[in-house]
Amino acid sequence: MAEPLFTPEEQKKFDAGIAEILSHYPPDRKSAGMLPALRLLQDLKGWLPPEGLRLVAKNLEVTPERAYEVASFYVMYHLKKPGKYVIDVCTNLSCSLWGAEKMLAYLEQKLGMTAGETNEKFTLRETECLASCGTAPCLQINEDHHERLTQAKLDAILARLS
């Protein structure tokens, strides 16, 4: 028998979260809750497993295909299980002018992986603007921003990741 998607505690959080989300929209517009519902699922599981997408779709009264269509459009949803830490390095113009390309190369060498790869601990991605252009170079680890980075600062941040 397949393992259940949620622990009882997670199930409780999911049900309460969905109810809260749906209360923000007209009763005949349940599907509008798609983005927050996908985020809720990802917050609980770390990614969007297929059975989770089916569950979200059921709660919002849409087809699972519709949930997949939306999830695959946005870059912040993970349709495959990512590493424990997802590192998004901005290399757009303002950050590159402050050395972001070299910062990414340094990270690739230090983590032994190239941008786009995933291992158990890390997913490393080159990303587009993070709205930190005035505090470049910057990156995001999971949902936390790190700005005005130097090599020493980055080393200290990485050392804190267990």
Add this chain to the structure above:
Amino acid sequence: MASTAKAVEPVISAAWGKPQSWTLDSYRQRGGYDGLKRALTMEPQAIIDEVKKSNLRGRGGAGFPTGMKWSFVPKDSPKPKYLAVNGDESEPGTFKDRYILENDPHMMLEGIAIASYALGVHTCYVYLRGEFKFQAERTQAAIDEAYKAGIFGKSMLGKDFQLDCYVVRGAGAYICGEETALLESLEGKKGWPRLKPPFPAVVGLFGSPTVVNNVETLASVPCILAKGAEWYAKLGTEKSGGTHLVCLSGSVNRPGVYEVGMHTTILELIHDDQYGQGMPKGRKVKAVIPGGSSAPVLGADELDVALEFEALKMKQTMAGSGGVIVMDDATCMVRSLWRVARFYAEESCGQCTPCREGTPWQTRLLRKIEEGRGEPGDIDLLSNVASSIAPYPPIGLGNTICALGDAAALPTHSFLMRFRDEFEAHLREKRCPFGEHPWGSYGDWS
């Protein structure tokens, strides 16, 4: 340069950096919600007229007059009306709205309350870019305070007017900053822009009349009601009222968000002691993008121009979202354009063929030229590809449903027009003339 630029009394950024500036207590001590109190004594149409008189123009990029946008909402519609706040802020070089959300979210919430009352809106959605987790939490905390204080909820400061306000976070798609894509996303779909007309003011969220306003635009509304439209209009120029938040980034000593008068020039912004404090390591300015990455680039000899809608339009560029990106004389322009082009290729929603196919084609050609693999004819081909997405001058004339096509083609046209010699040098020398350090002063990150 010492301070020679005429400073302005800050309107939006006055409280930034002050202790607890994001709380309701702090906001009220500064006269917060006085504008709403006055608005609630007025007829809704009088509020719209006041905003019209103030010459407030939208701060999201297009610069459309806000009062006029509000007046397009049909008054006799039987459908509910909505307000959608555009806080998707994803254009490279632009980072002002996050400062408002972090430092003074009540200023935007008061603008929401005034706009909602004027328009007969009872539900507002604040759409923030997905990466704005901290900013979303801070906005939500301010909304909770506003509910507790009787500003939102069943009655607005004692007036029989209900308003509910919800924060929605996007999930990483620049296109959702386009107003109709934002509405699609709010409806729980992928962010595919809609054909216009009909415009959102008539057929918007859930098919109902909807006003979409940028964070800074709404944050500008309270002081118009509190101090009067004439006062606000006088702060700006004949056609554009108020002050202006500009985001300064790239090769300058002091990047940041600065509140400036519309008369402030790009040169003053870069060099003045109040703002950028000049170029690092004795470098000189080579180029400036004045309004977010989609704005046509300007050369060093074109920078004595006010950071204002009309003045920049005269230079065939735009104020856009207020993102000023400075490049110094050691920066490779081919590499800079490649970075910008990659962004639009990555962020194209894929709905229109010229944009879906053209943006990655631009990127491939630019990479080829930058890496010294360019062939004769590649520069003309690049120009042709850009023209297929949006012919020059492309503002509003592109071949795509939304302006992302224009935004992707404008940089290519303008870089080729002003810096064609650098593209030719790459072809001639079969390498990047700037070698391994194409990013100027800060390329040696360590």
